[in-house]
Amino acid sequence: MARHGRTGDSEAREPLLTRYTKDTEVDSDEGVIIFDKSSSTGSMGSQQMRLTYEEAVEAAGFGAFHYGLLVVCGWANASDAVEILCVSFLLPTARCDMQLSTSDMGLLTSSIFLGMMLGGYMWGYLADKKGRRKVLILSLTVNGMFGGLSSMVPWFSIFLVMRFISGIGVGGSIPVIFSYFSEFMPRKRRGTMISALATFWMAGNILAAGLAWLVIPRDWKYILGPWAFQSWRLFVVLCSVPSLTSALFFALLLPESPKFLMEAGREKEALRVFKKMFTLNMRGKEKDFTVLGLSVSPKTDLEESKILGKGGLAWALKKALMPIRQMFQAPLKGRSFVLLVIFYCISFGYYGLWMWFPELFARLEQGGSPCTNMTQQHSLRNQSCYPVKTAVYMEGFIIAASNLPGNIFTILMMDNMGGKILLSSSLLVSSLSVFLIYVVRTKYQSLILSCVFSGVSVVAWNALDVVGTELYPTHLRSSALGFFTGIGRVAAIMGNVVFGDLVDTNCAMPILLVSAFLLTGGLVAPLLPQTRNTDLT
Template sequence: EHVPQKLTYEEAVERAFGLFHWLLLVVCGWANASDAVEILCVSFLLPTARCDLELSSSDMGLLTASIFLMMVGGYMWGYLADQKGRRRVLIMSLTVNGLFGGLASLAPWFWLFLLMRFISGIRVGGSLPVIFSYFSEFMPRLRRGAMISCLATFWMAGNILAALAWLVIPRTWVKFFLGTLEFKSWRVFVVLCSVPSISSALIFKLFMPESPKFLMEALAPIKKIFQSPFRSRSIPLLIIFYSISFYYGLWMWFPELFERTEDGGSPCANVSRPSVAANETCNTVKTAYTDGFITAAANLPGNIFTILVMDSTGGKALLGSLLLSSLSVFFIYVVQTKAQSLILSCIFSGVSVIAWNALDVVGTELYPTKLSSALGFFTGVGRVAAIMGNLVFGRLVDANCAVPILLVSALLLTGGLVGLLLPQTRQTELT
């Protein structure tokens, strides 16, 4: 008589690894790309939308920060994912994002556009950490580092999709009227950016199962991450998430900074006007968008590198790339030509993604499944840093551009050094 063999969770996942897991990578990757599109699309439409919405630099800083304003979103959605299930929360959050991201295109006033972006930000605060928890719980231990690195690579795909703004926004003939609202090319771009989220929600609703690890585990309150034995890893991780997320202030302003280098010189040398006249028209500089596209594509070498070495070196070692990121940001301030600015921005893009991918792996392996909402909490901390980074850039980019750029450099250096305090998690079993 055949006696069924008892397997541990890790053994069962390892034996079952196959085509489903690669399809899961594509589905979760598309959802991850939708987050990148939603976060970065505003930075690409600012040079044009600032005229229609009559934005000052401070207004633009507030608008780029709006996607991060739901600072408690990561914890709230993480808690719901622990209580209701990963799949259900992903469907809800992706739907909210696609719906309100698309509605933002109809906003005739700045305050309404800001409100729609804020509500969309509620969703992004939820899906980012949940996607990685959901995906990692299907992955076998020996393949987890490389597969999570592959998932993180889809963020680059989202960057590139958002950077395709240069195919849409400069087309001045792309416009029509909805009542009294002139629906220009940048509004069409906003609608297109909502498509990845809506399509991801439909795929999860129709085809994807719940995480098996979630179905097996009892859950613990989030406060335990700051109790023994997790306290020694939680505090350094909190500092790292804050340090690396603050750089969104720089990343979201790249298209604007590139536009300021069109006539040559440092991006900090050519300040924009503090406000825009109501009757002014924007003549979009197409090269500012193509530069953004090149910078987004510069993620590729870093992504390939992490996929190849993550399982052998572990995420902790790769967090050291924050030190190189810090150095590249420092030199962005001192460059004198547009070409130099673009080269250093590409270096920063290629190196910083290594640290982000490492953090995605480390964040899922440092805590047991019953504390998977910890990643949502730390993502919420990152939201606070991203808000501050965008607001600081908005306030100071015209008055003293050196301050926010050098502050990003200093924080990245701090994060790289604090990473040395984390334990090694290479090929750790999920518990």
């Protein structure tokens, strides 16, 4: 990688810039030299060339900027976990206060997945066209704003709509966060840092469980006419705070992805981002920013906008669906079909089982296997919401904390083993742990097995986050992740429907089906290309 050599102390910087004036164009606004030619030879005897994206990331260094980026993006990832898990924790009390039937509760738990299914591809497409940062600010704002507003609604139908719109925001921020974050990372650290970002999901899980444990059991309410603001509504408000603060942090602190800017032909803006990265990473070190030019793609935004304007809505829709068509054409077709299977299998298995763990725990308290006692539905109908039992929140907190070993293992081993191996092996072990649920006889055994499943399955999710960002080029990355996330939400909804239909009539079937899906995902994962230490395209 070409860099300026250090000149003698007596040599002034102004003459140095003057010598290169013939071969360069100086941006007077920013004070950055941008090469018009592919190379130039100066008195230092080194050849200066435009840098590729990977070379520019390396030249910008690694340090304070990346750790700050990890904190902000991690907080946004945690906010998504809080918003998704919020509904499951409020159900025990909200079902009484809003007089919800079993079908109403099913609609409520599915509403956020429906929103995520719709928002995933939509936001991903916009992120590939308009920029990652703008989409993150908007989607996080939608998530937090409508999540918070839902706490004020006394009617279930409006509450359901609010949670659905909040889910649309969640569906956008999850895939775009990983695309955005990965595009700042040097090749050799990308796997480890994306794994570290994924661990913040566990932090959000723990935060949601902890808040629920702390707030919901409180015997507190504020009466305003015929409407009561109970403790679970305060919990919903608090769950919206992470998303809103994340949007604020992105708006005030972070730049646009330099990879996106280069692909959009915005060289000057990309150089400013790399210079900002360099300044923060090299603070206190005597080094100069030596990136003078970047290899960028030609600008296409203006041409595309003209075409869309002439073609109308039909052409705009066709254009929006074009990334999906490209994903399933050579040379990306094979990996796209494999990822389609994996996302469906892991989402059906994980979310299908996760939402029903409390049900299986309750059956175990009646004695015997979780699938041999069919009286639980009747007992739930007769169960009082108050006083609130704290056991479910304590168990949720324990299971959330059990993700920690899996997250640490992923961070340490991702760059050494590669995402593909970790993905396949963790899905196979998860399949085995689910199969053993049918065998256990006590609640204690089931809790231990649930913690094992939680700790192992998180390795698969983390590996999928890493692999998914590295398999597609920049102009498809967010669209692809959004599309597959949407497929995962369809699977999550179907998993919950299958459990709801069969848990009382043939409980063994959905449990064995989850195990089979996870096994299938583990067996097809080795068909993915190896992405460890590869360049982002």
